[in-house]
Amino acid sequence: MTTILIVEDEPAIVELLRVTLEAERYTVHEAGSAETARQMIEEAPPDLLLLDWMLPGQSGLALAKCLRQQARTKTLPIIMVTARAEEADKVAGLETWVDDYITKPFSPRELKARVKAVLRRRAPEDSDAPLQAGLLVLDPASHRVHCDGKPLTLGPLEFRLLHFLMARPDRVFTRTQLLDTVWGDEADIEERTVDVLVRRLRQALEAHRLDAMLETVRGTGYRWNPEKRDGVTATP
Numbered sequence: 001m002t003t004i005l006i007v008e009d010e011p012a013i014v015e016l017l018r019v020t021l022e023a024e025r026y027t028v029h030e031a032g033s034a035e036t037a038r039q040m041i042e043e044a045p046p047d048l049l050l051l052d053w054m055l056p057g058q059s060g061l062a063l064a065k066c067l068r069q070q071a072r073t074k075t076l077p078i079i080m081v082t083a084r085a086e087e088a089d090k091v092a093g094l095e096t097w098v099d100d101y102i103t104k105p106f107s108p109r110e111l112k113a114r115v116k117a118v119l120r121r122r123a124p125e126d127s128d129a130p131l132q133a134g135l136l137v138l139d140p141a142s143h144r145v146h147c148d149g150k151p152l153t154l155g156p157l158e159f160r161l162l163h164f165l166m167a168r169p170d171r172v173f174t175r176t177q178l179l180d181t182v183w184g185d186e187a188d189i190e191e192r193t194v195d196v197l198v199r200r201l202r203q204a205l206e207a208h209r210l211d212a213m214l215e216t217v218r219g220t221g222y223r224w225n226p227e228k229r230d231g232v233t234a235t236p
């Protein structure tokens, strides 16, 4: 499930964006201002931000700069939506702050292509770069996980779940979302199966005192919290 947050104050554009993106099976949220967007991102960062430049109050560009300067949102994919009237020289420096930009008016086809390209570039589990949390390292290329050099033995489902969560730290996922991710949309599996899988993954992590990072969020689901490294003693 890929979530896109649209930050745009013109209802007609919001509608166009929403219809186009929902047709591609993205989950779409809306914010009419940078301030509202900031709150929504704070609560649950989306997978991609479609950000209008001209907004009432804080501008889209100011929001993008602000997000790039915070550790938590530094790598959040952003596509800026600009009006044709905006000067070319302003657009020139834009790529420092955003992943891509699209100029109004744009075709649904162009929008889809750009969204897909940015998501592909940023999709963490499509990359073979190792993911790290404290002493824990997950290497997607070799499908190996180790802690301080010692291997963790994980089944394929535990590996997939850990990979998904480590690539999206601090985000809360419901059991349904995790089901779709680990088993696929088609799977006819009960939600408590997720709990069983989480328990197995926690047991594997527990052996290395890393289980605190896999948090249960009461009433919602689960979250990977790399800050929770209680048991880990890093060698200086």
Ligand code: CA
Binding pocket: 008, 009, 010, 052, 053, 054, 055
């Ligand atoms: Ca606007």
